[in-house]
Amino acid sequence: MAPRISVIGTGYLGATHAAGMAELGHEVVGVDTDASRIRALAEGRVPFYEPGLPELLRRHVESGRLRFTTDLAEAAAFADVHFVCVGTPQGPGGAADLTALHRVVDDLVPALRRTALVVGKSTVPVGTAEALVERIARLRPSVEVDLAWNPEFLREGHAVEDTLRPNRLVLGVPSPAAEWALRQVYARPLADGTPVVVTNLPTAELVKVSANAFLATKISFVNAMAELCEVTGGDVAALADALGHDDRIGRKFLGAGLGYGGGCLPKDVRALIARATELGTPESVDFLHGVEAVNARRRQRVVDEALGALRRTGPWLHGRVGVLGAAFKPHSDDVRDSPALDVARRLSREGAWVTVFDPQASVTARTVAPELRYAANAVAACRKADVVLHLTEWPEFADLDPARLLEAARGRVLVDARNTLDPAPWLAAGWDVRTLGTLVGVPLERPLAV
Numbered sequence: 027m028a029p030r031i032s033v034i035g036t037g038y039l040g041a042t043h044a045a046g047m048a049e050l051g052h053e054v055v056g057v058d059t060d061a062s063r064i065r066a067l068a069e070g071r072v073p074f075y076e077p078g079l080p081e082l083l084r085r086h087v088e089s090g091r092l093r094f095t096t097d098l099a100e101a102a103a104f105a106d107v108h109f110v111c112v113g114t115p116q117g118p119g120g121a122a123d124l125t126a127l128h129r130v131v132d133d134l135v136p137a138l139r140r141t142a143l144v145v146g147k148s149t150v151p152v153g154t155a156e157a158l159v160e161r162i163a164r165l166r167p168s169v170e171v172d173l174a175w176n177p178e179f180l181r182e183g184h185a186v187e188d189t190l191r192p193n194r195l196v197l198g199v200p201s202p203a204a205e206w207a208l209r210q211v212y213a214r215p216l217a218d219g220t221p222v223v224v225t226n227l228p229t230a231e232l233v234k235v236s237a238n239a240f241l242a243t244k245i246s247f248v249n250a251m252a253e254l255c256e257v258t259g260g261d262v263a264a265l266a267d268a269l270g271h272d273d274r275i276g277r278k279f280l281g282a283g284l285g286y287g288g289g290c291l292p293k294d295v296r297a298l299i300a301r302a303t304e305l306g307t308p309e310s311v312d313f314l315h316g317v318e319a320v321n322a323r324r325r326q327r328v329v330d331e332a333l334g335a336l337r338r339t340g341p342w343l344h345g346r347v348g349v350l351g352a353a354f355k356p357h358s359d360d361v362r363d364s365p366a367l368d369v370a371r372r373l374s375r376e377g378a379w380v381t382v383f384d385p386q387a388s389v390t391a392r393t394v395a396p397e398l399r400y401a402a403n404a405v406a407a408c409r410k411a412d413v414v415l416h417l418t419e420w421p422e423f424a425d426l427d428p429a430r431l432l433e434a435a436r437g438r439v440l441v442d443a444r445n446t447l448d449p450a451p452w453l454a455a456g457w458d459v460r461t462l463g464t465l466v467g468v469p470l471e472r473p474l475a476v
């Protein structure tokens with residue numbers, strides 16, 4: 027018989043995983059301590075923006091295959107496999123904060139009345155799972171409890187597709203029985219030929235953090251090359267294309283610009299540095315300090331570019347900046363460690379009058395950055411702006427009418443910090459287009475010293 031599933035923690039990861047498991051044919055209960063979140067999900071409403079998820083959720087809530095509760099004991103009584111998807115945010119010193127994970131284990135294990143497989147999906151420092159095995163033993167469960175680790179690689183904005191058709195499955199398992207149970211859970215993607223790596227607990231944990239650290243490294247690598255392009259007259263877009271044609275390198279994640287942000291890459295890089303230090307091998311991830319430093323410089327680079335343009339156009343302390351984009355990337359309303367919002371807030375702290383438009387993230391942005399102004403559309407954000415910054419590459423920004431925006435604006439400097447707008451129509455309309463490390467518009471006036 028197919029295992030029944032609980033998903034504990036129904037944020038970006040857990041809500042998607044719960045709906046995805048229902049789509050794969052399972053009976054699922056989602057659990058969260060946040061009652062308002064559970065109420066929304068139970069009514070078929072997704073409390074964040076994720077394309078395709080509302081339809082999937084509604085279908086399975088209506089069919090009765092997917093339900094939600096705040097009662098962990100109910101989930102303990104119902105399910106055979108418990109996916110733990112709670113947050114592991116950055117704690118003091120950069121290490122991951124495992125408080126929520128510990129609380130779930132401490133509450134769930136004593137409530138179990140049937141043999142259970144607890145499956146960690148949250149991103150954790152290597153060694154966490156083995157420590158949890160001991161924690162579970164100390165709780166003296168009255169039934170047999172196994173612990174597996176099954177890290178998640180979904181990308182926000184593509185979460186449904188990544189859940190239903192993952193590019194690989196990693197199963198960190200302590201026993202053949204645990205592997206068998208997870209193979210039952212993922213029977214459909216496995217039948218479709220999804221590659222699977224079956225391994226031990228520490229390897230599964232490390233795969234996840236090393237994947238995110240590698241992606242961050244790739245982004246910072248190309249951004250470091252962008253810095254060199256800026257001082258030499260090179261073009262990082264052509265460079266990335268040329269590198270990408272080598273399929274040992276690949277073009278993906280060589281998008282130079284404002285750098286990485288979000289709820290995962292930044293915190294996972296810092297947590298890996300912190301864990302390596304705890305383990306006594308800080309030198310093995312020394313290079314990640316460089317990765318972080320390049321990433322931090324990209325944000326400052328855009329702030330400096332905007333301030334430079336404001337100073338040239340007049341009394342910059344009262345200058346106006348129109349910002350296109352607040353989310354950490356397009357197709358998401360997530361503003362956790364968003365490079366776009368960070369740049370906007372720094373400019374506001376410098377005294378600029380900043381107005382932001384984002385197609386989906388204005389509400390989430392307003393809650394963390396209430397000091398900024400939010401516009402209902404791109405033209406309104408650019409009204410009377412001395413400088414316009416393109417900070418999140420939403421596809422609709424590519425369709426903006428540059429002539430209309432120029433009419434609304436006061437200045438004519440456009441900084442395309444994501445290097446994704448086609449400069450031709452902007453230049454033709456009269457914009458002074460600045461990019462980061464590409465040969466577009468006028469040459470940069472204050473090259474970086476590298």
Ligand SMILES: NC(=O)C1=CN([C@@H]2O[C@H](COP(=O)(O)OP(=O)(O)OC[C@H]3O[C@@H](n4cnc5c(N)ncnc54)[C@H](O)[C@@H]3O)[C@@H](O)[C@H]2O)C=CC1
Nearest residue numbers: 035036037038039058059060111112113114126148149178
């Ligand atoms: N967001 C993403 O795209 C991905 C996230 N991850 C990892 O998954 C984990 C969760 O991330 P997100 O979903 O983004 O976080 P989130 O903050 O959106 O969601 C966490 C949820 O856990 C709930 N929670 C906290 N304590 C709880 C408890 N004791 N019992 C039940 N629920 C509880 C919170 O109320 C919240 O709804 C993190 O470790 C993250 O690194 C992994 C892959 C993708």
Ligand SMILES: O=C(O)[C@H]1O[C@H](OP(=O)(O)OP(=O)(O)OC[C@H]2O[C@@H](n3ccc(=O)[nH]c3=O)[C@H](O)[C@@H]2O)[C@H](O)[C@@H](O)[C@@H]1O
Nearest residue numbers: 178179180181182245279280281285286287288290354355
């Ligand atoms: O652990 C996680 O939560 C997830 O973290 C990332 O996914 P996500 O945070 O949704 O976003 P990405 O698409 O990886 O983008 C991260 C950041 O890098 C930036 N980026 C991405 C690609 C690029 O070429 N250049 C670049 O600056 C994006 O703008 C964004 O700010 C990973 O891609 C997922 O595989 C992983 O599951």
